[in-house]
Amino acid sequence: MKTQTKYICSECGYESSKWLGRCPACSSWESMVEERVQKGGRGRTPPPRGEVRKIQEVRSLGERRFKSGIGEFDRVLGGGVVEGSLILIGGDPGIGKSTLVLQVMERLAQSNVKILYVSGEESQEQIKLRGDRLGVSSENLFLLSESNLEGIFAEIETLKPDIVVVDSIQTVYHADLVSAPGSVGQVRECGGEIMRYGKGRGVAFFLIGHVTKEGAIAGPRILEHLVDTVLYLEGDRHHQYRILRGVKNRFGSTHEIGVFEMLEKGLIEVKNPSEVFLSERRNGVPGSVVVCTIEGTRPLLVEIQALVTPARYGIPQRVTTGTDSRRLAMLLAVLEKRVGLHVGSSDVFTNVVGGLKVDEPGVDLGLLISIVSSFKNRPIGAEVAVMGEVGLGGEIRGIGQIDMRIREAERLGFARCLISKNNLRGLNHHSPKRRSSNSIEVIGAESVEKALDLLL
Ligand code: TYD
Ligand code: MG
Numbered sequence: 001m002k003t004q005t006k007y008i009c010s011e012c013g014y015e016s017s018k019w020l021g022r023c024p025a026c027s028s029w030e031s032m033v034e035e036r037v038q039k040g041g042r043g044r045t046p047p048p049r050g051e052v053r054k055i056q057e058v059r060s061l062g063e064r065r066f067k068s069g070i071g072e073f074d075r076v077l078g079g080g081v082v083e084g085s086l087i088l089i090g091g092d093p094g095i096g097k098s099t100l101v102l103q104v105m106e107r108l109a110q111s112n113v114k115i116l117y118v119s120g121e122e123s124q125e126q127i128k129l130r131g132d133r134l135g136v137s138s139e140n141l142f143l144l145s146e147s148n149l150e151g152i153f154a155e156i157e158t159l160k161p162d163i164v165v166v167d168s169i170q171t172v173y174h175a176d177l178v179s180a181p182g183s184v185g186q187v188r189e190c191g192g193e194i195m196r197y198g199k200g201r202g203v204a205f206f207l208i209g210h211v212t213k214e215g216a217i218a219g220p221r222i223l224e225h226l227v228d229t230v231l232y233l234e235g236d237r238h239h240q241y242r243i244l245r246g247v248k249n250r251f252g253s254t255h256e257i258g259v260f261e262m263l264e265k266g267l268i269e270v271k272n273p274s275e276v277f278l279s280e281r282r283n284g285v286p287g288s289v290v291v292c293t294i295e296g297t298r299p300l301l302v303e304i305q306a307l308v309t310p311a312r313y314g315i316p317q318r319v320t321t322g323t324d325s326r327r328l329a330m331l332l333a334v335l336e337k338r339v340g341l342h343v344g345s346s347d348v349f350t351n352v353v354g355g356l357k358v359d360e361p362g363v364d365l366g367l368l369i370s371i372v373s374s375f376k377n378r379p380i381g382a383e384v385a386v387m388g389e390v391g392l393g394g395e396i397r398g399i400g401q402i403d404m405r406i407r408e409a410e411r412l413g414f415a416r417c418l419i420s421k422n423n424l425r426g427l428n429h430h431s432p433k434r435r436s437s438n439s440i441e442v443i444g445a446e447s448v449e450k451a452l453d454l455l456l
Pocket of ligand 2: 098167
């Protein structure tokens with residue numbers, strides 16, 4: 001058997017025959033790690049033969065789903081855990097992955113779903129200690145401290161659970177591989193092995209993966225292509241809000257988010273995130289604008305803040321948090337060229353309040369108005385919500401699901417809504433200028449200049 005060395009990016013799985021300081025695929029620095037591969041090791045077992053069948057003969061999976069009853073969680077999965085599916089939950093260490101999954105499993109276990117929680121990180125006593133804080137006590141929830149993959153499979157054979165949690169995939173190892181647990185080779189091999197095992201037996205698996213900054217431990221991204229569903233738990237450890245974001249989902253819409261709050265009793269779902277994200281808003285502050293974005297299937301109102309100040313030192317800074325920095329550059333160019341506002345020598349900082357990331361063009365207009373509002377030091381009315389995409393010609397473009405967005409603004413008591421004129425036509429054919437749906441006044445503007453005239 002010949003042993004060969006190759007280098008694999010622990011962030012994204014890119015392979016190279018020589019070491020590189022920076023991964024050409026995902027641009028991470030110092031993420032390449034050495035892997036030893038044994039040529040021919042795989043060849044000993046004959047490749048398993050698949051069976052060709054007519055599509056009509058294949059049994060349809062009923063797509064049985066297990067619902068946890070935690071609405072924010074079930075929705076991100078597209079309506080609960082699909083039987084036999086493979087779900088990856090990634091996130092920074094300490095963000096609350098184990099806490100969330102344990103709470104969800106408790107709820108599932110209460111509704112008679114048999115759960116096996118495998119931990120390679122904590123002892124059963126430690127999990128129990130956390131469980132006590134979270135009020136976990138179901139008799140359908142089983143704990144196992146094990147990190148040998150074959151040992152885990154053996155326990156599954158005897159227990160026959162419906163769902164297995166592996167916390168974390170970086171602690172599990174396959175005895176046939178020489179590399180250490182957490183290495184790219186181990187994580188990939190164990191992930192693949194679990195997928196084949198789970199699909200064959202209809203057992204659903206949750207794989208928990210830490211996002212790491214060190215190259216020696218493989219990140220969860222290298223498993224993304226393999227699994228059915230990828231969720232990331234995000235948020236600032238110093239803030240109480242956590243966002244569970246769907247990145248990939250073979251059984252539902254992606255880009256769905258669930259919002260949770262970390263309290264002493266674990267993660268509690270936030271059913272009304274718009275209210276929460278706007279709760280700390282101060283009225284009458286220049287640079288503050290409320291926009292409505294669609295996250296998955298749900299509208300969400302968020303506050304965008306901008307601070308524009310004369311640049312004192314050297315090159316003006318552009319710092320964005322929560323929105324795309326190239327989008328900001330484009331909006332600043334539109335302001336220079338179409339509105340004649342000279343922001344070129346100012347520092348521009350923008351922020352989406354609440355730690356949310358919004359990357360849809362529907363927030364363009366709000367971002368642009370927040371910049372002008374701060375630049376001119378004039379606040380816009382607190383009762384206005386803004387939604388529209390900005391084109392390079394300074395035109396305001398219509399955006400999707402405008403009705404749903406307006407209704408959300410109305411529900412939260414906004415009195416006025418500024419949208420694209422095109423969207424306004426779609427809303428009401430009779431009066432192209434204004435439309436009043438119950439209590440909210442909807443105003444349309446065709447260009448950025450017009451919108452600024454109306455609001456500032
Ligand atoms: P944990 O689920 O262990 O994170 P992960 O599995 O992603 O590494 O969560 C760890 C943090 O959560 C820890 O700093 C304490 C906090 N926490 C609470 O605030 N309330 C709770 O009820 C629990 C169980 C944890
Ligand atoms: Mg954990």
